[in-house]
Amino acid sequence: MSYHVVWKPLPGSQSLALSCPCDEILFEGTRGPGKTAAQLARFRRIVGLGYGTFWRGVIFDTEYKNLADIITQSKRMYRLFQDGARFLASASELRWIWPTGEELLFRFGKEEADYWDYHGQEFPFIGFNELTKQPNSDFYESMFSCRRSSFRPENYPRKDGSLLPNIPLETFSTTNPFGIGHTWVKKRFIDPAPRGTIVRQTQMVPNPQTRQEEPITLTRVAIHGSFKENPYLDPVYIAGLMNIKDPNKRKAWVEGSWDVTSGGRFDHLWDAALHVIRPFHIPDSWTVDRSHDWGESKPFSNLWWAQTDGTEATLPDGKKFCPPAGSLILIGEWYGCPPDELNKGLNMSSTNVAKGVKWVDARLAGQDLPEPEETRGKGQMHIVPGICNKVIPGPADGAIYNTGDEELSIAQKMEHQGVKWVEANKKPGSRINGASLFADMLEAVVEGKTTESGMPEKPAFYVFDCCRGWISRIPVLVRDDKNSDDVDTDQEDHDWDGTRYRVLHNPPKPAFDINMETTF
Structure with a gap:
């Protein structure tokens, strides 16, 4: 019997993506290695093998209009x-159906609530087109509950009496680096192991078929592809990629690098070598305060700031540091998210959050107090004890002042713990103004590098190198696609809100000191 080959994968990453045995696969890399074709072929390879209507798949994108290209390629x-x-x-409809019963759907979704359109359905094959378009992992992870099948080989023997293998359950996604979901995708697939290395997670699971506890191993892998593997690409297309002006976008799309800031609102101004500095003792005449963005099911963000007044500070190496008055330095952080999670809150009460804030205030001011039991080990806290003289109240989201008929507000509950705030500026236009002012402060540092003194001439922005969480989250914030002067609010932007509140805040010279003598 002779066979006529109508399509075959390219040697290299595309072939590997089709033969890979893992449960969860990300085919990522540069533009042009044939990622979408591999995704379509991955589903098609099971069609006609005998699973019939049990072999059912769905490929997602975030919007209806984004499905046009993959549908065209499928045709x-x-x-x-x-x-x-x-x-x-x-x-x-938007689906392929085969005479043997298999079907492949094309759908859109990106919010966790979108999952409920598919709740209870069976999809042994689930695909995501350009996974970094997903703002977070909520919808992606929720769809794993639909990655199942009621097919049992013994119930559907072949005509010769032989049995088919168990139906594969797999999630196959494609993406380039870059985009609003760059950070969570990188953390899930790129950071744990080198590309092509299978990550295994074994756990004991009750097997309903045997009614026994059994070890089950889930496998995950990132497969890297490059346009250099695709002989069908026009070199004019490659030249176009290489001439993209945005250096981060060019690095992502031409090199497939994940070490980029992903199309960000501030990435053209951010330079870690200039903006990130080693901690030093804050002069007593500088203002030290804090900002707050509330979160319970989502992370809260507490940020501690130093604002300069023109007085010189002394750096750890003995050099003098004197940015213009009004410059801001982020000196500490406490982010309400489990260390190994993204955009997940701690569900802590406002009372306990206030206890933690009060303790950090005291520690920054040099008081050696035990951390409250309620906050110990909670969230991501990075501070340098004894770095300043005192901390005064700073801006917080105005939502914490909202209250019910007979219920204290979050702000009132915090104040009962000795933690006061000032209502943040959230007037119309404050989002754009805050982003613009912050960009100006970043730019001042970059421009200061070229001055004779090496210092900025306008109020600037710096961050202590201990604030690792903020450094990992803020530079990668992407622009709002409907308003390029703003930050997209679908991403993990809690630190940004706290930063924006502080940038827009004009602290008065403190008329009082926070009472550090109160016992815990």
């Missing part, structure tokens, strides 16, 4: 097989 590929497959093109 080019699947019609080559001439196996009777039909595409149902109405907006309510």
Whole structure:
């Protein structure tokens, strides 16, 4: 019997993506190695093997309009097989169906609530097109509850009595680096192991079929592809990529690098070598305060700031440091998120959050007090004890002042613990103004590098190197696609809100000191 090959994978990453045995696969890299074709072929390879209606798949993008390209590619590929497959093109259908019963759906979704449109359905194959478009992992992870099948080989023997293998359950996603979801995708697939290295997670699971506890191993891998593997690409296309002006976008799309800031609002101004500095003792005449963005199911953000007044500070190496009056330095952070999670809150009460804030105030001012039991080990806290003389109240989200008929507000509950705030500036236009002012402060540091003194001439922004969480989250914030002067609010922006509140805040010279003598 002779066979006519109508499509075959390219050698290299595309072939590896089709043969990979893992449960969860990310095919990532530069533009152009054939990632979308591999995703479509990954589903098609099971069609006609005997699973029939049990082999059912869905490929997601974040918006309906974004599905147009992958649908077009599927038509080019699947019609080559001439196996009777039909595409149902109405907006309510958008699916391929085969005479043998298999079907592949194209759908859109990005919010966790979008999962409920699929709750209870069976999809042995789930795909995500350009995974970094997903703002966070909520929808992605929720869809794992649909990655299942009721197919049992013994119930559907072949005509010769032999049994099919168990139906594969797999999630296959494609992406380039860059985009609003860059950070969470990188943390899930890129950071744990080198590309091509399978990450295994074994756990004991009650097996409903055997009614026994059994070890089950889940596997995850990132497969890296490059345009250099694709002989069908026009070199004019490659030249276009290489001439992209944005250096981060060029590095992501041409090199497939994940070590970029992802299309950000501030990445053109951010230079870690200039903005990140080693901690030093804050002069007593500088203002030290804090900002707050509330969160319970989502992270809260507490940030501690020093604002300069023109007085010189002494750096750890003995050099003098004197940025212009009004410059800001982030000196400490406490972020309400488990260390190994993204955008997940601690569900801490406002009372306990206030206890932690009060303790940090005291520690920054040099008091050696035991950390409250309620906050010990909670969230991501990075501070340098004894670095300043005192801390005064700073700006907080005005939402903490809202209250019910007979209920204390969050601000009132915190004040009962000795933690006061000042209501943040959230007037119309404050989001854009805050982003613009922050950008100016970043730019002042960059421009200061070229001055004779090496110091900025305008109020500037710095961050202590101990504030690792803020440094990992703020530079990668992407622009709002509807307003490029703002930050996209779908991403993990709690630190940004706290930063924006402080940038827009004009602290008075403190008329009182926070009472550090109060016992815990």
